[in-house]
Amino acid sequence: MASPPRTSTTFGTSTNLPLAARAAKRSYVRDTFTAIAPRYDFLNHLLSLNVDRSWRRATVRRLAWERTPHGTYLDLCAGTLDLAATLAREPAFAGRVVGADFVVPMLARGKGKTERARPVAADALTLPFADGRFDGAMCAFGVRNLADLDAGLREAHRVLRPGARFVVLEFTTPRFAPLRAVYMFYFRRLLPAIGRAVSKHRDAYTYLPESVLEFPEPDAFARRLSVAGFGDVGYELLTGGICAIHHGAR
Template sequence: MSDQVNFGDAVVSPEEKTRRVGQVFSSVARRYDVMNDLMSGGMHRLWKDRFVNRVKPRTGEHVLDMAGGTGDIAFRMAKRGAQVTVSDINADMLAVGMERARERGLEGLSWKQENAESLSFGDAQFDAYTIAFGIRNVTDIPAALRQAHRVLRHGGRFFCLEFSTSDWPGFAEIYELYADKMIPRIGKAVARDEDSYRYLVESIRRFPKPEAFKRMIGEAGFAQTGYETIFGGLVCIHSGWKI
């Protein structure tokens, strides 16, 4: 891994990026879901529904939801009968998720603080690995993908929901302007944290394009890799299988 990485548009050491990302999510944890609604006009709920439909969690399956924080994906999968372990590097995000689960009367979820780059789980523990809007915040993405492959059983599936950049003429330019000018302002007004949301916008721009990320998933050992675009590529569902 390089001794310098991007934290948004800034160039920092890997250790500094991990520390700063932790600060970002500790700062926004309590307002994270409200901000998601405001930034996406509620569309993130539909994207997550579509994502879980692609994962097809089944009764009795063991699923690792990495960067699962506030529980949005885990709750949907648990309702379908899957046994879900929710993991996140950030304890504040997990605390919000556990509180939300209690409020909804959802039991049976496991919660564990984990670094996606160095999971403590044994080999071949899970039937599916999911990560939604989290992989771009990982310092060493190839390491996280290799760990995902390691903890999956033979025939297990990897699914990732992540932002990218839209290629729709007109819409792409409008979204870029909105992301640049409005999202940090919304973050300042609602979450009282303009800088964290400026980082999140920058991190989306620096995330690999769909074809490049597909190659990275394949290089981690996954087969039958592919992706589905939403909103002309603004959001992508990536997938791969361990065979």
């Protein structure tokens, strides 16, 4: 599969993007993640030094699934179903997880991780689920890839029952200046080089730092959640501010 030109890797997250730019971002994200699907899990663990596993466990804890252990939960932009599997493996969890993603090869890589997760090919901007369908929803490293961030947040809000929680795990940049400097060197120089070498994809791991830097800061994203209709909005920073867990309630 031919890679798109490098100039196509910057799309932003604003709802003011022209329709053509939104369509271009959607196609770019789908094509890129299709190409890197075979090595995606390996690279996630390698590039995060395996810390991503603990981030996902912390995200699941924020979901408050214990209130409805037999419920149905949505893993939005589910990818290879790592987050869905993290919830499904909780000893007291007796419900099921629907993993929605529009990149089918990514979902296929998650096959066999857990019997409690059902993959569904679906676009996060137009979810094929009824209003109030889920007892909770979560998303790991996916919302910054949406062609229309605010539309995606509204869709997540729509499919949740009243009182259900939405939890988002997403990268940010450290606030402590010395750590930020080291992190940015790794994120912008080393990570893309390692990602290219392992994934054999020219742009995928250049797009990653670009998309993180374009994504709203935690306070700004919290406001976007509020505008989408969520209450009890907040966030916590993990690992020195490398990523954040955002949460809100329907």
